Amino acid sequence: xxxxxxxxxxxxxxxxxxxxxxxxxxxxxxxxxxxxxxxxxxxxxxxxxxxxxxxxxxxxxxxxxxxxxxxxxxxxxxxxxxxxxxxxxxxxxxxxxxxxxxxxxxxxxxxxxxxxxxxxxxxxxxxxxxxxxxxxxxxxxxxxxxxxxxxxxxxxxxxxxxxxxxxxxxxxxxxxxxxxxxxxxxxxxxxxxxxxxxxxxxxxxxxxxxxxxxxxxxxxxxxxxxxxxxxxxxxxxxxxxxxxxxxxxxxxxxxxxxxxxxxxxxxxxxxxxxxxxxxxxxxxxxxxxxxxxxxxxxxxxxxxxxxxxxxxxxxxxxxxxxxxxxxxxxxxxxxxxxxxxxxxxxxxxxxxxxxxxxxxxxxxxxxxxxxxxxxxxxxxxxxxxxxxxxxxxxxxxxxxxxxxxxxxxxxxxxxxxxxxxxxxxxxxxxxxxxxxxxxxxxxxxxxxxxxxxxxxxxxxxxxxxxxxxxxxxxxxxxxxxxx
Amino acid sequence: xxxxxxxxxxxxxxxxxxxxxxxxxxxxxxxxxxxxxxxxxxxxxxxxxxxxxxxxxxxxxxxxxxxxxxxxxxxxxxxxxxxxxxxxxxxxxxxxxxxxxxxxxxxxxxxxxxxxxxxxxxxxxxxxxxxxxxxxxxxxxxxxxxxxxxxxxxxxxxxxxxxxxxxxxxxxxxxxxxxxxxxxxxxxxxxxxxxxxxxxxxxxxxxxxxxxxxxxxxxxxxxxxxxxxxxxxxxxxxxxxxxxxxxxxxxxxxxxxxxxxxxxxxxxxxxxxxxxxxxxxxxxxxxxxxxxxxxxxxxxxxxxxxxxxxxxxxxxxxxxxxxxxxxxxxxxxxxxxxxxxxxxxxxxxxxxxxxxxxxxxxxxxxxxxxxxxxxxxxxxxxxxxxxxxxxxxxxxxxxxxxxxxxxxxxxxxxxxxxxxxxxxxxxxxxxxxxxxxxxxxxxxxxxxxx
Numbered sequence: 001x002x003x004x005x006x007x008x009x010x011x012x013x014x015x016x017x018x019x020x021x022x023x024x025x026x027x028x029x030x031x032x033x034x035x036x037x038x039x040x041x042x043x044x045x046x047x048x049x050x051x052x053x054x055x056x057x058x059x060x061x062x063x064x065x066x067x068x069x070x071x072x073x074x075x076x077x078x079x080x081x082x083x084x085x086x087x088x089x090x091x092x093x094x095x096x097x098x099x100x101x102x103x104x105x106x107x108x109x110x111x112x113x114x115x116x117x118x119x120x121x122x123x124x125x126x127x128x129x130x131x132x133x134x135x136x137x138x139x140x141x142x143x144x145x146x147x148x149x150x151x152x153x154x155x156x157x158x159x160x161x162x163x164x165x166x167x168x169x170x171x172x173x174x175x176x177x178x179x180x181x182x183x184x185x186x187x188x189x190x191x192x193x194x195x196x197x198x199x200x201x202x203x204x205x206x207x208x209x210x211x212x213x214x215x216x217x218x219x220x221x222x223x224x225x226x227x228x229x230x231x232x233x234x235x236x237x238x239x240x241x242x243x244x245x246x247x248x249x250x251x252x253x254x255x256x257x258x259x260x261x262x263x264x265x266x267x268x269x270x271x272x273x274x275x276x277x278x279x280x281x282x283x284x285x286x287x288x289x290x291x292x293x294x295x296x297x298x299x300x301x302x303x304x305x306x307x308x309x310x311x312x313x314x315x316x317x318x319x320x321x322x323x324x325x326x327x328x329x330x331x332x333x334x335x336x337x338x339x340x341x342x343x344x345x346x347x348x349x350x351x352x353x354x355x356x357x358x359x360x361x362x363x364x365x366x367x368x369x370x371x372x373x374x375x376x377x378x379x380x381x382x383x384x385x386x387x388x389x390x391x392x393x394x395x396x397x398x399x400x401x402x403x404x405x406x407x408x409x410x411x412x413x414x415x416x417x418x419x420x421x422x423x424x425x426x427x428x429x430x431x432x433x434x435x436x437x438x439x440x441x442x443x444x445x446x447x448x449x450x451x452x453x454x455x456x457x458x459x460x461x462x463x464x465x466x467x468x469x470x471x472x473x474x475x476x477x478x479x480x481x482x483x
Numbered sequence: 484x485x486x487x488x489x490x491x492x493x494x495x496x497x498x499x500x501x502x503x504x505x506x507x508x509x510x511x512x513x514x515x516x517x518x519x520x521x522x523x524x525x526x527x528x529x530x531x532x533x534x535x536x537x538x539x540x541x542x543x544x545x546x547x548x549x550x551x552x553x554x555x556x557x558x559x560x561x562x563x564x565x566x567x568x569x570x571x572x573x574x575x576x577x578x579x580x581x582x583x584x585x586x587x588x589x590x591x592x593x594x595x596x597x598x599x600x601x602x603x604x605x606x607x608x609x610x611x612x613x614x615x616x617x618x619x620x621x622x623x624x625x626x627x628x629x630x631x632x633x634x635x636x637x638x639x640x641x642x643x644x645x646x647x648x649x650x651x652x653x654x655x656x657x658x659x660x661x662x663x664x665x666x667x668x669x670x671x672x673x674x675x676x677x678x679x680x681x682x683x684x685x686x687x688x689x690x691x692x693x694x695x696x697x698x699x700x701x702x703x704x705x706x707x708x709x710x711x712x713x714x715x716x717x718x719x720x721x722x723x724x725x726x727x728x729x730x731x732x733x734x735x736x737x738x739x740x741x742x743x744x745x746x747x748x749x750x751x752x753x754x755x756x757x758x759x760x761x762x763x764x765x766x767x768x769x770x771x772x773x774x775x776x777x778x779x780x781x782x783x784x785x786x787x788x789x790x791x792x793x794x795x796x797x798x799x800x801x802x803x804x805x806x807x808x809x810x811x812x813x814x815x816x817x818x819x820x821x822x823x824x825x826x827x828x829x830x831x832x833x834x835x836x837x838x839x840x841x842x843x844x845x846x847x848x849x850x851x852x853x854x855x856x857x858x859x860x861x862x863x864x865x866x867x868x869x870x871x872x873x874x875x876x877x878x879x880x881x882x883x884x885x886x887x888x889x890x891x892x893x894x895x896x897x898x899x900x901x902x903x904x905x906x907x908x909x910x911x912x913x914x915x916x917x918x919x920x921x922x923x924x925x926x927x928x929x930x931x932x933x
Binding site: 014093463478 | 498647727750
């Protein structure tokens with residue numbers, strides 16, 4: 001489709017503005033003035049709306065297609081959340097208001113939302129406190145890493161420079177540890193998909209600051225040794241970081257704070273049903289055990305005895321300001337609505353049903369694909385297309401064939417320790433009928449590998465574009481149309 | 484309501500298939516043996532109606548209706564309704580990162596158009612798909628300069644948003660980076676002091692344009708002098724101002740970042756916002772975050788359709804892990820889409836008109852305020868829509884009293900600058916009317932002298 005710029009015609013307007021009710025003036029000296037206007041489009045509102053509406057139709061989303069993208073928890077996003085976020089009392093609220101004299105009284109409703117969401121999360125995760133400030137999952141990881149660094153530093157334990165990370169971890173884990181100033185060292189996964197205890201022991205020492213573990217693991221498995229792992233790390237003087245990307249598997253059933261984790265981020269856009277937005281905005285609150293509370297970022301929200309909420313800007317040991325204000329408030333608001341909807345009974349029902357669906361998927365698919373570990377999984381199942389790959393059809397090809405059959409593909413080639421991985425996360429909001437349709441499609445594709453593999457290699461054929469040459473695109477990048 | 488699709492009958496069939504009697508057995512087989520927690524401290528679940536009522540009550544407890552002259556980097560601009568209509572398209576907002584380009588051409592083309600508009604606005608050749616916010620964008624710019632120059636000292640002007648500076652300070656704690664903060668002048672960045680701070684070890688100098696006091700400064704020669712010392716010039720900017728101001732790309736900056744909230748994104752109590760970033764061609768492969776690029780069809784029998792893909796992914800965490808350019812995993816996509824639709828609807832002349840309205844009203848507001856006895860200018864030779872005035876008393880206290888009269892009259896700079904306790908930073912957007920501005924001046928006069 002042509003770019004919006006192609007629809008531009010000199011003099012066309014897409015918006016109306018208030019009449020000037022003061023003398024036309026400016027305090028911009030001539031020498032600072034832009035000589036040539038920025039070449040933005042000149043289109044009508046209708047042109048723009050039609051263009052972007054048509055673009056939206058070139059997307060798959062949860063509302064149009066089953067979207068079992070592993071590790072991303074593409075569950076349904078309730079529609080009333082969107083209405084709440086645009087209420088003027090929230091959407092038009094300037095973030096600096098509470099910093100003004102008597103300003104705290106002006107934003108009690110918003111502060112209540114953040115505080116109550118934070119309390120609910122702490123309770124749900126088994127932590128002493130939470131910060132809602134991190135702006136995305138990876139930002140939460142970085143925050144958690146900085147909390148661990150502050151903890152060791154305050155204790156004068158400055159030689160702890162190593163962050164241990166399993167070989168199955170998300171790429172953001174080592175990247176966040178590096179941005180937080182740590183060196184990363186990999187810990188192996190054993191044949192059952194658990195942390196290899198021997199390998200962990202051999203790497204623990206006085207130079208280890210902590211261990212970043214995804215729970216359940218990126219293989220979609222619950223590590224039966226997780227408590228022992230946490231204890232070993234503690235004995236060595238390190239802290240345990242929980243990557244909460246997979247919280248949907250254990251929400252309400254396991255509280256990470258109870259089993260030895262000291263700090264954890266959660267992804268509100270995954271577990272708490274806020275929209276993924278085509279890649280953000282997310283929100284990555286971080287929960288902490290008692291030992292890390294003093295280091296939480298400022299500003300902090302406290303509830304006073306009289307039931308009002310107040311911001312605290314001065315906490316001696318705090319790591320400081322990780323976000324401009326209080327987090328991605330609009331996202332926190334939607335997640336809070338979801339928490340209120342679920343209530344104490346709902347959290348566990350979500351995880352139970354998510355796990356059941358993934359296992360149903362696993363059992364029905366395991367005769368057709370390989371598995372690294374054959375045991376009851378959590379909220380996602382990791383299949384391997386290595387039998388198909390031997391016949392020349394790879395995970396990528398299977399993904400493209402799924403697109404033609406009306407499904408968004410699962411996560412591919414992750415975790416890295418599973419060759420030809422297809423990581424499938426159905427979520428609790430999808431029905432058995434939908435799962436069956438998807439499973440049938442995958443089985444049909446697997447059968448096609450034997451009968452007519454060429455047909456798969458041609459996929460997708462139903463999409464606005466065919467397979468695109470990503471290698472050539474990266475070699476000679478064209479990343480903008482300049483005027 | 485937990486939005487669960489399956490019925491009890493479905494579950495029973497599924498249990499049978501997987502060989503478990505019930506959830507308890509499923510957990511056991513999954514090796515989840517830790518005791519089940521009690522969540523009795525949490526309230527019972529509510530219906531949609533109840534949650535909406537509950538949150539409407541909370542919304543009503545916020546003073547969002549104050550007449551707003553508060554800015555300091557976050558501005559109350561007009562947002563055409565078309566923006567939220569488009570971002571409410573569920574094909575956009577229920578999708579995720581466009582890993583599968585054939586199923587995500589809508590998102591990808593939107594990112595490409597967004598990148599193009601950021602380039603055109605800032606006068607730079609390359610932009611990324613966005614970062615979290617203006618502060619994290621500036622930090623990422625700083626880290627990019629550190630990587631590109633292999634130097635570890637950075638210089639930042641105290642005329643850069645104190646909010647951004649506090650974030651950068653926080654992120655730098657554990658990195659081996661020397662952060663040098665250069666005090667501002669009366670209303671400027673004190674360019675000479677900034678240049679004096681640059682050494683052979685300096686990776687970059689970070690400034691803001693217009694600066695936090697609203698002042699527009701001449702950066703053209705400055706960037707040349709920074710380049711002589713082989714350091715990079717980085718600026719954080721205000722996109723609406725760029726409708727009227729010489730774009731940073733023409734002033735010799737290497738990296739341009741900023742807070743994009745002013746482009747169609749509601750204030751929403753601090754987020755979600757939009758960090759934008761554009762760079763020189765030379766820095767493209769050092770840039771953090773997602774980047775969308777054009778691509779040709781791969782299949783030999785294709786009609787050669789042009790499409791879009793995420794590109795230059797070798798920079799990113801999912802490939803490079805701890806050696807990645809950044810730990811960022813997504814962009815702030817829906818906010819970038821808001822900015823894109825905003826810029827499309829407002830358009831080439833519209834953005835100039837918006838900016839001109841801001842500029843005119845700011846001049847008018849400053850005149851009205853300076854006419855009050857005891858109110859004095861602080862600098863103010865060159866500004867866009869924000870300026871500083873000096874009050875005869877503590878600005879923080881005055882603001883408190885103005886709030887009681889229905890105004891958020893500006894930001895008291897004393898909160899971040901000890902020596903500016905009597906200074907008020909006033910922002911005026913196209914939304915403010917002549918009457919509101921006159922009422923502001925009247926109210927302020929009343930507060931100061933009655």
